[in-house]
Amino acid sequence: MPVLRPTSVDQLLDILANDPSASLLAGGTDLMVEVNLHGRRPATVVSLRSLDELTEWSHRSGRVIHSVTVPVVEGWQGYAKVGTRNAMVISTASACLVHDSVEGLVSIALGAVGPTIIRATEAESWLARNVSLRGSLSISSDIATEFGRRVAAEARPISDHRSTADYRRHAISVLARRLLERAAI
């Protein structure tokens, strides 16, 4: 099994063009678990350790995304994660809420309640129609509860060995309500 160590992004792109199935190794938190526990045997491994240009990366069909720019937003931001243990646990539901007090937007993203991260855009729109979101937030208990209910309606949770769909949906409603209330404090 060859291990390649490109020293530039150009070299890396050449390698991926020649061998799209090559596995990228940067820390090994996913790849080495696959190798050690699930018997995965990659044909080629590309080590990114010598590649100073990359700090974060994502590999999709021969292209490398090496950076993402996120605007600085004024307003409260927060994340909360539900797990059955108080630390070091895979989430059964999570939510991240961002209040952009300049643009007058509240965004909420949900984790572990769908095949990927989900934005609850309909609940966001409902909130924008019913509450003034510019400047500091003022949220009534009824609004927060209804927001939570609407966010939960957009979740697409499943039942598995970690939790049930009903609990995950319920937890999302609680997290969304609490995060919105915290944004308004």
Added chain:
Amino acid sequence: MHRIRKNSGGRTHRGRSASWPATGSRGVSTDVRTAPRFGSLGANAHRPDGTAKVQGGFAFSSDMWAENMLWGATLRSPHPHARLVSIDASAAWKIPGVECIITADDVPGVPNYGLIMQDQPVFARTGDTVRYLGEPVAAVAADHPETCRRAMAAIKVTYEVLEPVTDPERCIDGSAAPIHPDGNVYRHQRIITGDQSIVGAIQVEGTYEIGMQDQAFLGLEAALAVPDSGATGVELYIATQWLHEDRKQIAACLGLPEEKVRLVLGGVGGAFGAREDISLQVHTCLLALRTGRPVRISYSREESFYGHVHRHPAKIWMRHHADTEGRILRIESRMVFDGGAYCSTSPAVLINAITHAQGPYKCENATVEGWALRTNNPPCGAMRGFGVVQACFAHESQMDKLAIATGISPVEIRLRNAMETGDRLITGQIMDSVAPVARCIRETDAIPLPPPLAIDADPLLVPGGTGLTAIPSNIRRGVGWGVSIKNLMYSEGFDDFSTARCRIANGVVHVKFATAEVGQGFVMLAQQIARTVLGVDEVLLDTIDTQVGSAGSTSASRQTWMSGGAVDAACRAVRDEMLDQVATARGLARAELTIDGTDIVDALTGTRIPVSDVIADLEIDRTVEYHHPTTEDLDENGQGNCHVAFAFVAHRAVVDVDPDLGLVKVVQIATAQDVGRVLNPLSVQGQVEGGIAQGLGLAVMEEIIVTDGKVRNPSFTDYLLPTFLDAPVVDMVLIEENEPKSPLGAKGVGEPPCVSVTPAIANAIRNAVGRELPRVPVRPYDICL
């Protein structure tokens, strides 16, 4: 990290664990006027294996290695129930580096093993069935673990999949066909005593469920087998709880006389009951004998979940009859224990459960029926608490219902019914152990409650922890109680004796025993005993192996009593001989000689002779067996003196609960434990805190989830153990009332801490949220949906 304060009465020890974040004083304070001699009984002696374990230098079984060693691996059934049609290993044999492949046909001795019934095959046989997911089908030895993996992938096994029997009730009503020639009932036992017609003015009942807990020891199963030259015998280095029982079963399966199978204890990283049964022992020995080379097998974490037995999941119905003053008049119970595919210790676990149905309370009338059953679920057997954990969850849930129904406080209802020495148990046995039940409750009640959750509390200490799901105003606090009785040693006529050898040679004291050191610290206690009895500072421990008589199992809270008793007796025999010889050689009156500290003292003259001066010229060698008093089988009505002795403990849990999300943080466990006599305060404190952590795990997170006979979470990603952030502050009182029956006055302390802490936490959650919560682990959705 810990503070232990010995109070002026000398009858109790008090201690407090480190909280998180660390608060309070640190370090150990002892009263120098009463402090025992360094390293002797009663002192915080240092463990001989402690430094190496903390620094990472201790060799656990999975670290073992031998010249020319092969690696072994086990091929397992992917089905919980299937007919094994055929095994074709021809392609695997052709892989370079593969040295040996064995199946059921290669087992030269008896094909089955088992602690109580020999019903479990070394390998599943072609034409027969596999009965649980993970049952061994074949084993491989090769030059590298990767070669083993490839070889196992190349073995073609054909199965005819069968419907698994997963509901134990179907084994009672007979609707499930037998899945084993021995049938689907491991044991069915009743306890009928007293007036069966009594009906209480107050009645409370419930049906309680306990999930399947894993022992989750950190040191995974591992063994190294080294064949004798000519492969006529084998030496096995093994992490186990009972060397001699292992040897008996291994030798039978290998078709060898026991003297041809020598076992040496490998470094053991925890046990908790999961190392009582045979797992990889026979496979490793067979591969070594077949290849003539040393073979090591080490399980992965996932394989470990399939490789050892678990705590029995159970369903328990219970009804208490009481008068209006809350006094228990009669209990009724029906207990169903799912033993899984093979027997292991299921019958003994069941007997423990039904005989402890009354809890630590007076009860003259009882109707109890228990079943231990065979299903295609994972095999279950011994785990810390051994059946009493399940019974205690039921009776302590009932006690809180009784408190509510009578309007009496949870503390008072337990005090009114507290058992005492001399009481007659529901088995007819008279309680002849020290039984300070009321004192355990009162001492626990006297421990201060923690302050309320502060409005500006550290967010990590609020339920949800690092998930930052709640603020203090979201939280409700609850307080709950659990009190328990736990038997010590083996029961029902079993003579689980222990052997120890003490000798003086070349001026050095040696102690030898086969007691499995699994982390409990017996290696330290044995040295403390020898130092105290013989008046020496240095005590050498011989290798722990089968070159001395059996010590019995490191389980049932028995080794301090049993092996401690054996070491004590062996050392006393040597001391007596030493004093005889000193008296003769120096013309002293033998009856006047005693040992004080490190000196022999002549009471007539006050002459002091250092023991170290005397032993340089002595050669003394004594081996002693210690046996506990005999016990009896239960009769058809569950009557008989079946247990040796008992220990008691009370727990009070304070929990914070997020009622909207169902998340829990256990804030404090207050406990007072009946320990007989404290032989090493730090060691007892470790057992108390560890047991509480394990009981907390069962209360709120630890469960092997099994669906259709398949384990869904065989990893530490999904089988959740408490982290340090989940561990509560533990405030403890150790109650010392010398147990006259015990050779050292001490009771076993290993199991009681994890028995009643589980219902105490469940009762505290119930107290906080007002729900019945009849099942543990309590899941978030049980609380909030």
